[in-house]
Amino acid sequence: MGVDSGLPDFRGTEGFWRAYPALRNSGVDFSSIASPSTFESAPALAWGFYGHRLALYRRTLPHAGFALLKHWGERMPQGYSVFTSNVDGQFQKAGFDLARIHECHGSIHHLQCLVPCRESVWSAGDFKPAVDDVVCRLTNTAPSCPKCGALARPNIMMFHDTGWVEARTDAQSDRQEAWLALVKRPVVIELGAGTTIPSVRYFSQRVVDELGGSLVRINPYQSGVPAGQGVALAAGASAGLAAIGRALGEGWALPSGRSTRTSLSTRAVRSDEGSKPTRG
Numbered sequence: 671m672g673v674d675s676g677l678p679d680f681r682g683t684e685g686f687w688r689a690y691p692a693l694r695n696s697g698v699d700f701s702s703i704a705s706p707s708t709f710e711s712a713p714a715l716a717w718g719f720y721g722h723r724l725a726l727y728r729r730t731l732p733h734a735g736f737a738l739l740k741h742w743g744e745r746m747p748q749g750y751s752v753f754t755s756n757v758d759g760q761f762q763k764a765g766f767d768l769a770r771i772h773e774c775h776g777s778i779h780h781l782q783c784l785v786p787c788r789e790s791v792w793s794a795g796d797f798k799p800a801v802d803d804v805v806c807r808l809t810n811t812a813p814s815c816p817k818c819g820a821l822a823r824p825n826i827m828m829f830h831d832t833g834w835v836e837a838r839t840d841a842q843s844d845r846q847e848a849w850l851a852l853v854k855r856p857v858v859i860e861l862g863a864g865t866t867i868p869s870v871r872y873f874s875q876r877v878v879d880e881l882g883g884s885l886v887r888i889n890p891y892q893s894g895v896p897a898g899q900g901v902a903l904a905a906g907a908s909a910g911l912a913a914i915g916r917a918l919g920e921g922w923a924l925p926s927g928r929s930t931r932t933s934l935s936t937r938a939v940r941s942d943e944g945s946k947p948t949r950g
């Protein structure tokens with residue numbers, strides 16, 4: 671989903687290094703930079719990577735597909751709910767209801783104590799990272815825990831992560847499960863969810879298995895849906911959603927004159943960073 675907004679695709683080690691050439695030079699791959707142990711051993715490097723992404727996601731505008739999803743979801747008799755493994759906060763930025771989003775791997779826009787000394791999560795809003803992209807290093811002061819003073823880290827589930835504070839994500843999950851308990855025959859729109867870390871695919875399959883309804887799987891690489899459970903579109907998220915919009919016709923189009931790129935006020939059911947090796 672994020673790739674169509676111009677965000678880097680981390681698929682494969684080569685893809686990751688194309689986005690972060692400084693890490694290629696030092697032989698650091700995604701699973702080693704996205705690790706609490708790197709925040710302990712090399713905090714400037716770890717925050718160089720996450721600080722760069724935080725700044726990038728802050729300035730990225732969600733693509734037009736987000737507005738379509740939101741518009742369709744709001745017209746559903748039972749509303750919508752988002753399940754995403756993306757940590758980039760793009761659904762919030764596109765105007766989706768905060769109470770209807772479940773970020774299963776956490777959010778880069780929130781921080782927690784690295785220790786952690788307590789089960790607390792706070793906004794990263796006050797942290798303005800300065801990063802030397804050539805060496806992928808944070809050049810200003812990293813955020814710290816207001817309680818104990820230890821280094822703070824993104825509230826994202828990383829690799830080999832025993833210290834992730836799950837409280838915020840758990841609360842999101844509880845709200846989503848309460849909604850799911852009430853809905854009948856949902857349409858699950860799965861966007862770019864990969865099989866490497868299949869959190870999103872497990873979720874969409876479970877919803878369809880338990881509640882019926884149908885699955886619309888949009889994925890340029892790994893489409894295909896079990897017989898009788900829905901349809902698959904071999905396409906990127908933005909192109910796939912636009913194609914569905916054309917098929918639905920005028921009655922489901924966005925109100926005219928609304929610029930999806932600039933209004934920012936703009937899910938049906940879910941998406942993801944998932945065709946990449948997610949987590950974050």
Ligand SMILES: [Zn+2]
Nearest residue numbers: 783787815818
């Ligand atoms: Zn602390």
